[in-house]
Every structure is written in structure tokens, then in C-alpha cells.
Amino acid sequence: MADQPKSPVWRVTPRMRLRSRALRQDMTDAERKIWFALRAHRLGDAGFRRQTPIGPYVVDFVCHRHAVVVEIDGGQHVEGSQREHDLRRDAFLRSKGYRVLRFSNLDVLTNLPGVLETIVTSLGTAPSLPSPASGGGGERGGFGGL
Template structure:
């Protein structure tokens, strides 16, 4: 997929977010979660992540039942990890039933100590 096609697809996905994505976005937008900026439907390589905190290299994916035992997700996650991202996945049901628990898990991941990308010699 060419860059312009991917950009247009991401824009289309932002315009047509699922109800579950919309519910989570209400908690992530405008730096509401610990002051971290999240972007929605963020292109990374050949993929488009549901939500991404680029500064902290964290991607949040919201999955429905079609993702149960999906090998494509493991391939996608491996690619994203090679790009330096951490990936969190939540089921649609969890986001709807316990949005504050999901936000707490995301905040916890953002607070984790990570090794410095350029350690001193």
C-alpha cells in the first residue's frame, strides 16, 4: 500500500471508529491519561495502529472476537516490536465493561521504566 493510500485509509478509519474505539478515545484524547498524547489510527509501516503514544512508543489495540487466535496479530505485533513499540491488546468487552481498568493498565505501561535508548558508554 502506498503512503497516500495508507494515509487516506487511516483518515477513513478515524472518521468511522467503532463504538469501542470511540469509548476508549474519550479517555485517551487531549492528554487525559497522565498527560501523554495519543494518536488514533496511526500508521506504522504497513499497519495502522488503533492508538499510539508515539513519545513512549506504546501502541494500544482494541480487538473483537475476530482476533481470537489470529496468527496475523502475532506477525503484526512482532513487526511493531521490531520498530521499538510496546503493544497492549484489549478485548472490546474489557473496554466496555471496565474502561477505568483498561486505562489503569495503559497508565501502568506508560509508567514502566524503560532502558535509555542511548546508554552512556
């Protein structure tokens, strides 16, 4: 019996795991742009995960090391019931020690450098953003033309 591998102990329900997987496959344009900038430790030393379950919620992006959650919101998030849901969700995440940063799709699509700067500032780390001197800038900007 000692030679048999142990089954993993999942802390996430199968339903939440399927929901997370579906959300990763169906990201919005704004979420794709942010993910391209956050993935693979591209923003400082911060490792982000996308569409990750935390408690009863699935957050858009999370950096566990720095306890930062990044949410990208569409227009429906400013309306009554969704806004109340977001406030409850944010309170839950704060109770677990996370800082929640919310950006609208429009912010991400029209001001990605500003959004990334806000995220870097919240992490408290020096960014490892491409430098024009190293060929990372240019007319398309330092974020790969995002």
C-alpha cells in the first residue's frame, strides 16, 4: 500500500474547477491583454494565475505571493445587483488578506500602461518592463504594442 500514489486532495469543488476552466477558455479582449502582460512573471517578480477559485468566487487574476487580486469588469458591474455582489466579493477577499484592484474593460483597452503601472505599484516591486534602450520600446510602446 505504501507504493501506491496518493490521490490529490482538491480544495476546490469539481463544479468550481470546471467553471474556472471555462472562464480561462472564454476570456474577454481586455482579459487577454492583461494576461499577456501578467503571465510568466512578466511584471516584476509577480507570478499571476488567471481565473482562479478563492473561496466561493473565481477571481480574474491573482498573485498569491503579494496577495493581490486584479478584476477586469465589463459595464454590467456598475449596475445595482452586480455592484452589491462585487462589494460582498471584495469584502470576502479582503477578509482573506487580498487587495482587490478593479479596472474596467475600457481602462485596459485604452490605457494598458496606466493599468499595469497601478498593478506594479500595488505589488510594491520594481517592474521588469522592457526598456527602449534594450529594444523593448519603440513606437508601439514598452508593452509589446498592447
